[in-house]
Amino acid sequence: MIYIERKQPKPKTLKTKKDLYSEEFISALEKDFHNKCYICEGRIPAINVEHFKPTKFYPELEFVWENLYLSCERCNKIKGTKSILDCTDKSVEIESRIKYECSSFRAHDVKIELANGFDDDLTKGTINILEIVYNGNTPIRERGTNLLRKALIDEMIIFQELFENYEDAKFNEDERKFYENRISNKLSQASPFAAFKRQIIKDTPE
C-alpha cells in the first residue's frame, strides 16, 4: 500500500446504490486510484467499490465519496469489516510503517513486516490483511495468491531489468536519461506494486 492522493471532485449524484454503478462515479474512482486496487496494488480484473469504514458500523457513510475506495474483489472480501491504515491520509505516513520484500520465486512467501519504530494495532492489523492478500494459502485463497504473486514478480522483473539497463548505459547520457525516466514512472503512484519497488530504492539508495 502506498499513499494515494485523491484529486477528483465528488460526483454530482451520490445518493443511492444505483449511483455506485454510474459511469461518472466509477470513472472518477478509477482516476483517483489509478485503476489499481488500493490494498494489493494490482491492476484490477473485477472492480469493487470498497467502503473504507464498513457500512456495518458506519451506515451513514454508505454514499460518502471520501469513504469509497477502489479495490479488487478479493481484497474487498479479505478486508471485510476490519480496520486498516488509511492510504489516502498523508499524515498516516503509510509507507514508513510497513516493509515489503518479494522473492523472484512464486512459491516463496512475500515478506511484509513492521518498519522500525512502529508497533501499533492498526499497523499490525494492516499487515495481517496484507499477509492474507499476498500469502493466503487456504484452498480458496491459494488461486488468487498465485495470480497476484505472478503479476507482482512479473512487474519486479521488468523493474530489475530497467536498473540493469540503466547501469549498462553508464557512458551514454541519453540512454541513461531514458531508463531513469522509465524507472521513475515505475515508482509513481499510478504504477502497480509501487510499495515493493519503492522499498528497493529505500534499501539501496545508491
Ligand SMILES: [Zn+2]
Ligand atoms: Zn486487491
